[in-house]
Amino acid sequence: MPRMEDSVSAGFGNGVDIDTQAAAWAVRSAERPLDSAEQQQLDAWLEADSRHLGAYVRAQALWLDIDRVVALDGGTQRDCPTPVREHPWRRYAMAASVALAAFAGTVAYDHLVGRVSTERGEVRRIALEDGSILTLNGDSAVQVRYEDDIRRIILRRGEASFEVAHNKQRPFVVSAEGLDVRAVGTEFVVGIEDSGVAVTVEEGIVAVGGKASGSAQPRYIRRNEQFVAAATGPRKAVLDTADVERRIAWRNGLLVFDGQQLGAAAAEVNRYSDLRVVIEDPTLARAEFMGVFKLGDAQAFAGAAAQAFNGEVVRRGDELVLVRQQNSPSH
């Protein structure tokens, strides 16, 4: 971690310099706990002049308050120069260890701002105050905004599943990139994917509306149906129960493959693991594969795939490369 000297220590003096330093400290202390050297540095700076404390408090309060203001944004006003839609976990191997927290119990969230987010490989299950249950997939973020007449959840990135407590007077609405999914009492999953926002209904019925739905009238999505608000236009698909179950298996800390291509399966596994499974052989990547794995267990997946296709696993740094055995017959 870089020391604070670069951004903070330069220049003491007028109120404007103080604000600059205060901003740097506020951003850093909000990101992570300061280490002891940083804490000493901050304390020394605060003691040097009483105005430093005032500026630091101001910067911290503002940085925190921006979360409250942003929480008012329904996910539709965002005007991001480069919206994040692609899944960086497919491109980056991260060195940090991934804590698999699937069903580790419910977690507290910040009730004032209502924000919950997960790291890659972490699944969180959250009991909301009305009795509804929110399960957040890895590398995802939501904002919970409950008002008297509406229970609103804003999906900022990734995927979340909802088990909605019935309350006709207070509809439950999930908003994601201009799509509004309204439910009264039901179970469904909303995910922001490469192809668009996908809504999959497990139980009951939801009404899909909003700018991104492509229709002024709400569209009703029923059990085992999937709606995708894609850039190329909205589409609806009927899934079978097994397919729906497979799609939500992450909620139980599992990944289920039932005839998916090995390449796609590996991408799914990599979503939860810092060890990446790599398949360079295109015919192998297209082979159909079945199996059930714990989220994050890339090694078990690679081992099972190697066994199924008479291949072997070669470790290359953070990568598990799946190759065919030299003497095996090729297609």
Next chain:
Amino acid sequence: MDRQAQLRWFAREVLPHEPDLRKWLGGRVRGLSSCDVDEVVQEAYARLWIAEADAIRSARAYLFVTARHIVGEHVRRSRIVAIDLVADLDALNIIDEEISVHRRLSGQEELARLHEILQTLPPKCRQAFELKKFQDFSQRRIAEHMGIAESTVEKHLAKALRLVSDGMKQAPAGAQDGRQRERRFWKWG
């Protein structure tokens, strides 16, 4: 109150009054070479932070009175002071007048104002800010996404906070009530 709760209290009860306070101070510290508005605000915030928040009934009144004390201390320390400054400081009812005219922005106005300020940020700075605050990314993820060092992300974010906080120093276009009242006051003054 824990620190986080106290910061939220500060954001909710104190920060919204800063533009008015700055305006009020602007006319009063001009005659003083020893202090500027930024410094008085910082000093006032430091005192407000150390004070027991539970005991403060009106943060706005407390803030204005504290700022007035600070200016008063500077006046007493200065050898030469403009006469009108001293006269203003004696008029406590001016503060009462200012205190009564605050109009709180609605949430949507606050959001619109934030978006407006974000338009003025340099592109990378703004991108880092939006990934942080709108998409809740960690600095590490922002670094990966933007293909820059984590320390650079931190600098972008600190700069963004600095620029947003500068934007917040002025009253937004929507808050007309306070301004009109103040203009009227100045005519009388």
